[in-house]
Structure formats: structure tokens, C-alpha cells
Amino acid sequence: MQVRQDKLTQWRHEGQAYPNHFRRDALAGDLQARYGDMDALALEQEPIQARLGGRLMTRRVMGKASFADIQDQSGRIQLFVSRDALGEEHYARFKALDFGDIIGVEGTLFRTKTGELSLKVHSLQLLSKALRPLPEKWHGLSDAETRFRQRYVDLIVTESARRTFQIRAETVAALREGLRQRGFFEAETPMMHAIPGGATARPFMTHHHALDMTLYLRVAPELYLKRLVVGGIEQVFEINRNFRNEGISTRHNPEFTMLEWYEAYADYRDAMDLTETLIRAAAQAALGGTQIQYQGLEIDLGKAFVRMSVSESVRAHNPDLADADLRDPEVLAAKLTQLRVPCEASWGWGKRLIEIFEKTVEGHLQQPTFITEYPLEVSPLARRNDLDPEVTDRFELMIAGRELANGFSELNDPEDQAARFRAQVEAKDAGDEEAMFYDADYIRALEYGMPPTAGVGLGIDRLVMLLADQPSIREVILFPHLRPE
């Protein structure tokens, strides 16, 4: 690094060390795509000139001529640099460059003896000095901590990381486009809530100095988006961050990205249809197909997703339980004890059943499966089922053993909603950190009348993990949370 520092000082003395006048007219990847098929003779007869900017990644100096690779956002291309073409002084300067330096080159495309499309460089200049050395070219950067802390280095040297974030960008774009095409309106609702709501989760707290009040980072945008439905924005969505003050793991980051959408005059079955369609379209856009591999597992997003109720799925994986047992708190408690899950006395049959579901079913649902009819107890914002008021018109989508989306027919009865909030407040008073607050303004909004509506929340990070075949959420978040160095 000291040597590079000295070189920079030298450059400063010789003139402009960080010039800003260079303009490129081509990208490496575009040249490869456009002229990759042109043979040597054709390139000679019809010379293609190009100006490229990029980072010097490799160099092979063979005396008076050299090869080098530069990388830009589109990819790489090989340069052929010779003393004859540049002159003694400029060639010496080229040899004094370091890996990682950002240079501008101008030259003519040609094909080498081995047939590689390359740029014969006529002129070359240093645009920005790399004072720190890049990781080794062969092994790259493998230390996960450095990859996440110094993502900028990771992105320079790790092709697979660039690909993952490309998939992420394509996925988000496809979801946004799919909703916009269907007439949905994109909204941005508050990230800072006086009353956090919309999910059962522990919030982060912060303080507003001028107002001298506690504010919470949102755990979900749900209640604000539904206020917009009341306001007449009948198809609305938001793609943005949520914050949950809970454990960190390969599947949880304190801030994560969620897509939520709401559609009036639709129910949870319509919502399942759209969920399925959007995920399929996202896979198609990001990967070019719906047949995917996740950690060695073949997953088919092209086939119709299976739909089954919580009860059906629990029965299927627990043959020792009869239908009637699923509503019997005592039997469920015994089952939990058998599964070595501590069962709290305050839990009703619904909460107990869901614990059994999570322990015995969830992990087995590899292929896309909608699980429906969640107990009312664990669904404080979902509409009651008309035939069975103890369950709700709700679903969760499971793929590769994980929850990917959650949706339901929205509860638009303000009196029922007020009662559900009161039950949540009771749970909170009893010590449940994740229970919801009573949101009086939300009840007031519902009292103006919300049309029958369905809504869905889809975890973007988890979808990207699936599509990019990544085992950890940290691989799909550019700057995952780490403790300070």
C-alpha cells in the first residue's frame, strides 16, 4: 500500500491524479455480445473502435507487449497493450499500474491467436488509483465477514455475488411491473410509527427530540396500506423495509424487505392466484424459467401450487391425531409436550395447533404449498371464515420448508377488529412482547367503511434466497447487519 501511495504522489506531481474528462462509448459485455461471433478477418476489414473505462483485474506482461483484463459493470474484456502502439513512456506507465486501478482505454477490436476478442489499445490513462490491493485473483474473497463488511470488495471480485444482486433487482422489478400492469398504485407509507402495528413482532424504539416522544420503526406497513384502501386507493402496494427487534439468523435480518399489496373486491383465494402468478413471473424474469434448484432440491414453480388447510396438513404429518383432537387444548398440550415444545397455559387451541404445525409440518413443505384456514387466535387482522368462525380466510405460502408469503381476506368489520385489538392488548399486558397495540385511528378508518379486500405480504429477501439459490439471508442483502468492527 505504501508503494501505491508513492505512485499516487508521483501522479499528483505529474498532473491531474483524478481526471474527470474521460468518456466511454462502449461496455465490455456489450462488445462481447455484439462482436463475439465476428471472425478475425472481418474485424480486420471493418475495424471497430471503442473507448472503455474499467478496473484493471489481471495483467500478463511479456516484455514489450502485454495482455490485461479490465472489468466494468457489464463484464470483462481483454486488452492488448504494446510498446509499439503506446510508445516507450506510456508503456512504462502501463507497467507501473496496479491491479484494481481504474483506467480509460481507447483501441480497436481484434482477435488474438487463440481467438479471444480483445482490444488493441492505442491510448490509455489512469483515472483513479487503487491504493488498497484487491484479494487474490484465483481464490477471491472467501472470508464471509469481510465479504459482508466490505461488500464493495466482494462485488469487485465475486462474480456470484454480482449475479445474486442482479437476480434481486430483476425479481423486484418483475413484481413491481406485474402489479403496475394490473392497475396497482405504488405507495410509500410511514417507516416511523407512533403505534406500531400490522404484525405480531417486537419493534425497535427510537425517540423524537423536538416532539419528545417515543416512535417505533415499523414492523409492517399493513395498517397504513389498508387506510389507503379506505381512502379509495383500491389496489395498492408497497415494496419497502420492515424492522423487527428479534434474533438474527440465516433467515432473519433486523431490517428486511417486504412487498405488501391490497386489492378491493377480492378474497384470499384471488390473492393466492395472484401470489402464484407474480412469483412465477419473477422467476421467469430473473432466471428465464420456473424450474429451479434450491440447495440441491428441485422446485417446480410452474405447476399449480398445492392448497391445503392447516388442519389437513397437521393430520397428514401426525397420524396419531384425530380431527376432533385438533380443537382439543388438552390433547394438543400433550402433543406439544411429546414434541418437547413448552406449552403456555394462556395459549388457546389455535396457538397450540400452529406450534405443532411449525414443528412437524412446515419444514417438510418443499414444493410450493398454500396452507389455509389459520386459527383466529393467531390471525388478529384476518376475516373470519363464514362456515367456521374459529378460523380465518387466510393462507401462508410455503416453499423449501419456509414461509414465503402470508395473505388473507381483510377484516373490515370495525367492531370485530376492535375486539381483536383488545385481545392483543391483554396478551401484551400479560407479557407478550410481540403482541399488538390498540390502534384507535385504524378502527376509526374502518368505521368509514373498507370495501371487501384481500391482502398479501411477500418476503422479498426470502424469495430472492430461493431464486438465487442462497442458503443465508446475508447473501441477498447488500449490507447485512453485523456488529461494529
Added chain:
RNA sequence: GGGAAUGUAGCUCAGUCGGUAGAGCAGCGGCCUUUUAAGCCGUGGGUCGCGGGUUCGAAUCCCGCCGUUCCCA
């Protein structure tokens, strides 16, 4: 929160039984006009995560702390 693994040169990694800290790549000085992990000759580079302890002597053994990774809650 519990358990396991891990931290050594810029990067990727060795380091045996406790006895002067190593390799490859990168760097630096040379040679080399079609290479692609280019090659050949020469050469510099360390807070062994941090703090304590045991010992004549600690990268190595013990204790504590910090970071990271994975598993579990």
C-alpha cells in the same frame, strides 16, 4: 440465550510434541512482443483477534473478552 467451529502476511491457507513464524498469489528489482492462474531469476513483508495465566520458553496449553460462521431456542 445455549452449543459447535473459527480468527496466523494485502488475499487463500499450512504451522507436528511447547523450542528463532512458513507457502502460493499479490508487492518490489530484473528477463521476456499472442498471454489468459503466463513463465523464469532475485527479494522485502507479521500486534499469530485482544487481555491475563502456566512455563526457562506460548501461534501452540489454561482462563476471560471480542468478532465471525453454522446448528438449536
